[in-house]
Amino acid sequence: MVQTRRYPYVGPAEFRDRVIAVDAVAVDSVASLDEWLAGRDRGDLAEPVTFVVALDGVLRLAPRRSEHIALAGGQDVLAAGEMAFAAAGIGWRVAEVTNQSTGYCPDPDCWPAVAKAIDRVGIPHPGGFTDRVIFRRCPSCGERNIVRDDDFTCALCGSALPSQWNLTSD
Template sequence: MVRVRRYRYVGPAELRDRVIAVDAVAVDSLASLASLDGWLAGRDSRDLTEPVTFVVVLDGVLRLAPRRSEHVALAGGHDVLAAGEMAFAPAGTGWRVAEVTNQSTGYCPDPDCWPAVAEALDRVGLPHPGGFTDRITFRRCPTCGERNIVRDDDFTCALCGSALPARWNLTSD
């Protein structure tokens, strides 16, 4: 059995404390694909050239919102199973996921959250690339507490220069 990690919001408190409703769509069944089709078709053509914000909430439902939406608002301030950005492309009479990342500086999910994303997409029959097209590695600096994105396997804090841990360590504690 795969252990599923819950991700708590670890971003700025002022964003968490002012969670507002966002223009979102929930995709949780084959029937809801029509909602996704309508939501994507209703987007401004400029919006479709960039990814949308997504979260997989604790009951496994995929929620999507325009890119400039905060992940924590999309999740209603709650923990998530996954968060990131997703880009769609036309596929036959519907859509497919062309790109998907775990890019969320509010939840900083580890790439090991992919199974939650895949399960949510598979449940509704939405074709996807089979893994993150861009995997982001997040770590919290044990010295200064700063959230970091690890680039080029350089586990050094961008703020204070301290060594970052090899294992995921972001919690809301």
């Protein structure tokens, strides 16, 4: 059995320390997704929404400018990122999904938790992240980094970044 990693919040303390309620929904069915998306402004639907997969495996959604830590209620998560929906016949499908969350910095290996949460809702998805983000913490200066073009070099101090995920709570 594959052990699912829990991701702790590793972002700025000021966001963690002032977790506020967001316009969020726990999505566990097509009906709950339909209802939440129906309440969105057209402009909101033109861009991705913020998501987390909570420790109970439930997909939680909030408008894009919501902090992941607020959406998670200050708790660890199984996955976090951004998700875009598109009409699919009379329902919805996940058009794009990424693990882009600088608060949790999840590794792309969190995809199975995302897929399971979306499958639980019962809508089609792309089968993997449409944009995979690689996060690493610099062992020299402690900065969180996004690895681009397989360049495992710290953007702040120029030190080598590890090949394996290494972000833990401070």
